[in-house]
Amino acid sequence: MRFVKIIAIVALCASCALAQKPAPLPKDLPPYGPEKPVEAPPVKIAKLDNGLTVWLVSEPGFPKVSCTVAIRGGYAADPGDRPGISELLSNTIDQGTKLRNARKIAEEFQGAGGDLSASAGRDEIQVSTTILASKVEPAIAVLADILQNASFPDDEVSLAKKNLADSLQQREADPSFLASRAVASVLFGRSPYHVIAPTQESIAASTPADLRKIYAQRFRPDQTVFIAVGDFRNEKMFELVKTNFGSWKAPAESPVADTARINPEPAHALFLVERPGSVQTTIELAAAGPLRSAPDYESAMVANAIYGGTFGSRLVLNIREDKGYTYSPYAELNTYRAAGDFVTRADVRNEVTGATYNEMSYELNRMVTSSPTADELTQAKRFLVGIEAIRLQSRSAVAEGLSDLWVKGLPPEEIGIYGKKIAATTSDDVDAAAKKYFPASRAAIVAVGEGKVVREALAPFGIPIQPAP
Amino acid sequence: MKRAICLFVLCTALCLACSAGAQEWKPPTSMKKLPNGLTVVVSEDHSAPTFGICISYGIGFRLEPEGRTGFAHLFEHMMFEGTPNSPKGVFDRVIESGGGANNGDTRYDFTEYIETAPTSALDPLLWLEADRMKTLDFSNKNLENQRNVVEEEVRVNVMNQPYGFFFAIDLPGKAFDTYPNAHNFYGDFKDLDAAKIEDVQKFYEQYYSPNNAVLAIVGDVNPAEVYEKVEKYFAGIPSRPAPPRPTMEEKPQTAERRETETDKLAKVPALAIGYRMPPPRSSSSLAAAVTGELLHNGQASRLYQALVKEKQVALSVDGGVNWPLGNPFEYNGPTLMASFIVYPPNVTEEQVLAAYDAAINELATTGPSQQDLDRVVTKMRSDLYGQLEIPITRASALSHAVLFTGSFESVFNTPDELTKVTPDQVRDFTAKYLVSTNRTMINRVPAPARPDAGKSGGAQ
DSSP states (O other): OOOGGGGGGSSSSOOOOOOOSOOOOTOOOOOOOOOOOOOOOOOOOEOOOOEEEEEEOOSSSSEEEEEEEEEOGGGGSSTTTTTTHHHHHHHTTBBBBSSBBHHHHHHHHHHTTOOEEEEEEESSEEEEEEEEEEGGHHHHHHHHHHHHOOOHHHHHHHHHHHHHHHHHHHTTTOOOHHHHHHHHHHHHHHSSGGOOOOOHHHHOOOOOOHHHHHHHOOGGGEEEEEEEEEEOOOHHHHHHHHHHHOOOOOSHHHHHOOOOOOOOOOOOOSEEOOOOOOOOEEEEEHHHHHHHTTTHHHHHHHHHHHHHHTTHHHHIIIIIIIIIIIIOOOOEEESSOOOEEEEEEEEGGGGGGGHHHHHHHHHHHHHHSOOHHHHHHHHHHHHHHHHHHHHHOOOHHHOOOHHHHHHHHHOHHHHHHHHHHHTTTOOOOOOOOHHHHOOGGOOOEEEEEEHHHHHEEEEGTTOEEEEEO | OOOOOOGGGOOOOHHHHSSSOOOOOOOOEEEEETTTOOEEEEEEESSSEEEEEEESSSOOOOGOOOOTTHHHHHHHHHHHHOSSSSSSTHHHHHHHHHEEEEEEOOOOSSSEEEEEEEEEGGGHHHHHHHHHHHHHOHHHHHHHHHHHHHHHHIIIITTTTTTTTTTHHHHHHHHHOOOOSSSOTOOOOOHHHHHHHHHHHHHHHHHOGGGEEEEEEEEEEHHHHHHHHHHHTTSOOOOOOOOOOOOOOOOOOOSSSEEEESSSSSSSSSEEEEOOOOTTTTTHHHHHHHHHHEEEHSSTTTIIIIIIIIIIOSSSEEEEETOHHHHSTTSOOOEEEEEEEEEEOTTTTHHHHHHHHHHHHHHHHHHOOOHHHHHHHHHHHHHHHHHHHHHHHHHHHHHHHHHHOOSHHHHHHHHHHHGGHHHHHHHHHHHHHGGGGGEEEEEEEEEESSSOOOOOOOOO
């Protein structure tokens, strides 16, 4: 495999052009054919009387249905003395209800041809499943039960705590987790967004009563979206949602407070996470990025595709295809409800740690100082538009994409507008986004690896070294 | 082509009473062989203006030469390094400018090249695929570059990771006795370093011929037009002598094999267990697949319930037949049913094993209930359909099936074939194959926290 992240199809991608001197195209290569318009699926929007938002996409034919439910309030809403408890909550939400025990819940989903997946993010908890269309009725009944009646049985919570504590210990061996956690701290400091996982202390302190309390606060119809995509008729699905969620009541108390806008301004310093015995250094350059709703979000996406977001990008051609420093370099923009970030990342062998940092900075700054070539711009735009079309093939990806928009307060139509905005991006737009987001001096440097190796490799650059917060 | 009627009318009510089974879904699909031996499969999907391509070559880890471990995968990387007509960078540039993405994958029995893009890119992509089936740019510079990239890949996925993929590399290494099945497929660095450009050339000539390949194209396409295009771009490529296929047979295993490894990156121990499976497409293959999923698939599985929930001796259980490098239907030689169990530091290997054996013994004695079996089969059918949802993964499934069997029918039939497996078949399969004399175990424990402690156990 060329790049591990592509496994899940094109969710991300990496692929190529020679940035400086592109090889000429073969003379016999046939041209691209006529483009067919890409239509985003029409979304039927509805609301139940209790405030539950319902977004439905009917795609008859292929016999499966993806359901995703997003609930406002994730890590950023966790109590200060229980950081990351949202993960314990998402691990235990399917471990029992008033009507079903954990085994029964797992078996009912299996019998519908699906798994239940529940996960916590900074802004939300998301619960989803993809099942056979013929089993949608029993599956939604269990889903509704979990969302309204989860009971967090004492014995299940105590087992989940033990397992989460052990798995956290295990994750702490993973350089990628260590890097992400350090980046979150460096970018978001003491704001609620610095939490991306629980701590051993918060796991130990959490009780079933804590979970029940948070569940009662957050899981309410007026703070929830139900999304279904697949082989059903909208009227029928809406009836099914009404039957299963219609009697759900929102409590009188006010819901989780919204997170205030966060603008990261990290120090341009090296934050070192020591990992003795590491045969590679994981380097991340991390800075603030645009919000998903920002007018220059799409311009920044195009700039990133030119810089490091594709196999053909400048960074990948430089440090992978030309120099062979790394297997898996990439750059990406991540957005949350109240913030955005922009990270460049590579795992490289110890000897080229300094050289890799040098090339990353060089390529970031080159985006600021030189406009993209016409070919680079066209390629990046066509790539992003095409990848969006490919993403929309998958029912679960459409459901997730819609859920992501809802969490960030955007309307479902945005799923169709994104491609048009990308296509309309100009060279000037890219330059403006590059000037704003790409100067290497805006970025903090996070390195996970052998301490001595990293310190020596980065010493010549004269960057202040700080331990990761 | 026939689609079950209930697909068009939302079949909740209709099918509520159905157990597993009775739901057929089959998109229009056809196949042709060019005179040079290239097999072409086309399957339609008009839900979006896109397509997926998979070209699989009949070459995988098993066939890489001795002294050249990791070569099939290193070679896969060389396929992206350009040709005399189309220099390095062109392929990726054309696909990305066409709004698509591409990748390659090497497994035991095939190497596949996959692409997906809006339909406007179909012509140039077929041309480029044909171009790299004619010849490559065999340059030392490219080889050196990709050798570095591959070695970084091994570092990031194996050497720098807790557990280092030992359940996929070390376990077959211990469970099998012959080079094709037992060697480290990611490659020893000394072998990767020894690879020469002549090796690349020879390998290409031996295995990358049209008659050793299956090209599948899925998406918003007109089959007649696709066959015409494929003819135009590929028909002129001459076929070559069929590559030799050495025997991969293993002598029967007669005794349990056990080993302990240390791991300097893992923080909690893990146990991998592998049972040798019956040959592919044999009379017990479906029962094997179902048993593997019954034991491992999700939180409802026997092993999860027994080890993680009831006995609480494990943190996680993963596994199945041909796991983790493929699904239980896509292999063409000896394979294992593997279990990968991560367990808490305060639990012993023997405690894990006792709980594991109890779950296996129960299945071997009483078998599953019909109800348990129906649930698992429904899940497997759903997973198999899931693989057919998107053009690029459907192209992969079709291409592998044709490579192994000469026909794509199994891709659409297997979901229904699974419903014929009986509880007795699962019980008998378990009693015959999941026995200690047929298994290999590796216990992987965190190395003591001394810099020079033990050997790394890393799979290099």
